[in-house]
Amino acid sequence: GAVVSQHPSRVICKSGTSVKIECRSLDFQATTMFWYRQFPKKSLMLMATSNEGSKATYEQGVEKDKFLINHASLTLSTLTVTSAHPEDSSFYICSASFPLGRDRGGELFFGEGSRLTVL
Amino acid sequence: GDSVTQMEGPVTLSEEAFLTINCTYTATGYPSLFWYVQYPGEGLQLLLKATKADDKGSNKGFEATYRKETTSFHLEKGSVQVSDSAVYFCALSRPGGGNKLTFGTGTQLKVEL
Numbered sequence: 173g174a175v176v177s178q179h180p181s182r183v184i185c186k187s188g189t190s191v192k193i194e195c196r197s198l199d200f201q202a203t204t205m206f207w208y209r210q211f212p213k214k215s216l217m218l219m220a221t222s223n224e225g226s227k228a229t230y231e232q233g234v235e236k237d238k239f240l241i242n243h244a245s246l247t248l249s250t251l252t253v254t255s256a257h258p259e260d261s262s263f264y265i266c267s268a269s270f271p272l273g274r275d276r277g278g279e280l281f282f283g284e285g286s287r288l289t290v291l
Numbered sequence: 292g293d294s295v296t297q298m299e300g301p302v303t304l305s306e307e308a309f310l311t312i313n314c315t316y317t318a319t320g321y322p323s324l325f326w327y328v329q330y331p332g333e334g335l336q337l338l339l340k341a342t343k344a345d346d347k348g349s350n351k352g353f354e355a356t357y358r359k360e361t362t363s364f365h366l367e368k369g370s371v372q373v374s375d376s377a378v379y380f381c382a383l384s385r386p387g388g389g390n391k392l393t394f395g396t397g398t399q400l401k402v403e404l
Contacts, residue, residue: 282334
C-alpha cells in the first residue's frame, strides 16, 4: 500500500530557532500534499495545500512567513516553522494525494505526525 | 463554514461489545463523508467512506450510513476487538474541494479484555 513518512516524529527546540519537518511519499508520486495541525482535543486543522513545483496555498489565518512550505519534488514536501515560539508547539500531520487514474486514486494517505515542543 | 462534530472520548468497551461513535456534520451541498482511524504510532488511514445520501460505507466490520436528513454518519461495529483500539476521526470533503478534508476532533476507543 501507499506509505507516507514524516520525520522527525518528535522534536524539541528552543524559542527563536527554526525547525524543519519532512513529509515523504515512499512508494508513489504525490503532486499534492497537505499539512495539518492538531491542537489537544481539537480537530485537525488544514494549514496549507502544497503542490509540486509551485507555491503553497495557505488557509486563512495561517502565517505564510511563519510556516514555510516547500514541495520541491513529487515525493517530498517540507514544513519549516521559523522563529518558533511556545505557542507553535503542536502536532503536525502531512498527507499526500494518491495519483488519479490508479486504484485508490485521489485517496489521501497520512504520515505518522510530528510533535513539536518549543521551550 | 463546514464543520464536523463527533462524540468526545475516550470510549472504553469490553471485547465483543457493540460500538457506536456519533458524528454529525454541517455543510452546504452534498459532501462526501469519511471515517479515518489512527492506530498508535501510525498515520491516519481511511476506514470507510460514503459519497451520497443513504450510501453505507463498510470495512473490517465497521459500518456507517450517510443520513442527509439527520446530517449524520455514525460509526458502528457489532463486536469490537482489542485490536480496534485507536482514535477514530470523522471527516467530510466538498465536491470540487480538491481533497480538502474537514475533520472532527477524534474519538479514542479503548477495548479491554
